[in-house]
Amino acid sequence: MSAAERESATVAGAIAAGASKKGVEAAVAAAGGHPVVHPPGGQPAGHADASDVQRAASGGGSITASVPGGLVRLEPVTVAGKTSVVEVFVPGDELGENTGRDWWMLAGLALLLVGAAVFAVDRLARGAVNSARNLVQAALAVGGGDLGVRIQPSGPRELAEAGYAFNRMADRLITTRRDERELVADLSHRxxxxxxxxxxxxxxxxxxxxxxxxxxxxxxxxxxxxxxxxxxxxxxxxxxxxxxxxxxxxxxxxxxxxAPEPGVCDVSEVVRERMTFWSALAGDQNRPYQVVGAQMRIPVPVARAELAAALDAVLGNVFRYTPQGTAFEVGVSRRDGWVALRVDDAGPGIPDPEKALQRGQSNKGSTGLGLDIARRAAQSAGGSVSLARASLGGASIVMMLADADASPKQASRFGLVGRLARERSNRPVRPE
Known part of the structure; x- marks a missing residue:
């Protein structure tokens, strides 16, 4: 149809320019010889009916009409008050040429896209379903009295967070049950x-x-x-x-x-693993962050799960109580038999550090157990937790842990943290 429009336009242009009969014939030949010119008042010599030619001449615009074997395009041309009609015939086999192949290609492409979408969704859904199933089985086991069951958090970020929360809940249940039994024994003894x-x-x-x-x-x-x-x-x-x-x-x-013995874990490995998890959330909240000193192996006498839970508790407070877009930093350093695990942020800080370190105390309306988890993890490694003002402007939470490869000495917290600050000052904050 586009070719028919071009051919009719070529002949119509020659007629409108006042070309002679030979000139019109030359234009028809230049258009491929397909157009047919119906002079004013002449009988149709092409495929179109006289009524269609008359309708095109009186209508003032080009029309398309069905004829046996295909379609005709009729374009009127008026010169000196007389209207001629240019006819171009388009066979039906040209109209439907290669359409079957095109439909098969479209159908194949649609099937390919649907299959790829189903495969991608299946991969994503399988991970989420497996994570949810493991969480359900572990919850049923805990409900049945087996408080020693733990799960390996995996799947989407929300399910992974639920897995870590479940492990911390199970640890807390064991501690609570032991404390309750000790309380009963003490009361009975009284x-x-x-x-x-x-x-x-x-x-x-x-x-x-x-x-x-x-x-x-x-x-x-x-x-x-x-x-x-x-x-x-x-x-x-x-x-x-x-x-x-x-x-x-x-x-x-x-x-x-x-209960399992505390064991030994690598602080740097735990930091890298947990930051892989938290970096996704940092990217969602446009939080610049950097990790300092987590390249070398630094062992401490703390269970891996317990140290990960403590770091998650501190980082969770950063994400929960500082505005989105607030920068933070995680640093690791060792000196004189001690290892410092530091989390700094650029938030509003903690107005009352002493109260924040007390179990069950919080200025934000929460349970106040996040820093207590970090404190117990540090104390299990012979260390402690301290709060100060960070160089970024917010809170600085430092967990002092005994170095498993050295005999701890009396080390200054500020000297160890000061070295971390100097290392940080030489590295730009990485935006996520």
């Missing part, structure tokens, strides 16, 4: 003092002999029987308290014995 006093007072009472042959009146007999019941109740109560103490102590001892 009951021994008043029980001992009651037993001594009961022994100081009159005899409770009510044997037959001894003459007692009814009042005396009832009194002696009451004394006997008091002494028997005290003995029974002492036995129950002793049983409760022994049971809780054994349960706590067995739970502590079954």
């Amino acid at each position: 009951l021994r003092t008043p029980l001992t006093a009651l037993r001594l007072d009961a022994e100081a009472l009159d005899p409770d002999d009510t044997q037959i042959g001894i003459q007692f009146d009814q009042a005396e007999l009832d009194r002696r029987r009451g004394i006997r019941r008091i002494r028997q109740a005290i003995v029974t109560l002492e036995g129950e308290v002793n049983q409760l103490i022994n049971t809780t102590r054994k349960a706590v001892a067995a739970q502590v014995a079954a």
Whole structure:
């Protein structure tokens, strides 16, 4: 149809320019010989009907009409008040040429795109489903009483965060159960003092002999029987308290014995692994960050999962309590038998560091246990946690850990952190 439009335009241009009959014939030949010119009032000599030619001439615009074997394009040309019509015939086989191949190509392309989309979604969904299934199985195991089960967080960021939260919850459940049993044992032990006093007072009472042959009146007999019941109740109560103490102590001892030893982990490896996870969220929130000193192996006597949970707790506070776009930095350094794991941010800081380090205390309305997790992890490695003002302007949380490859000495926290600051000043902050 585009070719027919060009051919008719060539002939129509010659007619409009006032070309002679030979000139029009030359234009028809130049157009490929397909156009047919219907002069004013002439009979159609092409494929179009007289009615279609008349309709095109009177309409003032080009039209397309169906004829046997294809289509005709009719374009009127008016010169000196007389209208000629240029006809170009387009066979039907040219209209449908190669359309079958084009449809098959489109169908194949559509199938290819659908297959690729299904494959990509299946890969993504399989990871999410496996992570969710592992989390469900672990939750059922914990619900069944197996508090030692843990999962390897994987899958999308949200499910991975849920996995780490589940592991921390399971650790907390073990600690809570042990603390509760210790509390029960302590309270039971405290009951021994008043029980001992009651037993001594009961022994100081009159005899409770009510044997037959001894003459007692009814009042005396009832009194002696009451004394006997008091002494028997005290003995029974002492036995129950002793049983409760022994049971809780054994349960706590067995739970502590079954707990895994702290072990040794590489601080640098834990930092790199956890920053791989947190860097995705930092990119989503446009937070510039950098990692300093995590290239070399630095072992510390802390379980890998416990150190990862402590670092996650501190970094989680940075993401939770500082505005989006706030820069932060994670640094690792070792000196004089100590390892410093530092997390600095450019946020508003912590107004009351002493209160923030107290268990259950928070100025942000949370549970206040995040820094306590870091503190317990540091104390398990013979270290501590301290808070200060960071060079970035916000809070600086430093976990001091014993170096597993060296004997810890009395090292200045500020000297170790100062070296981290000097190393950081030589490196640009990497935007994500």
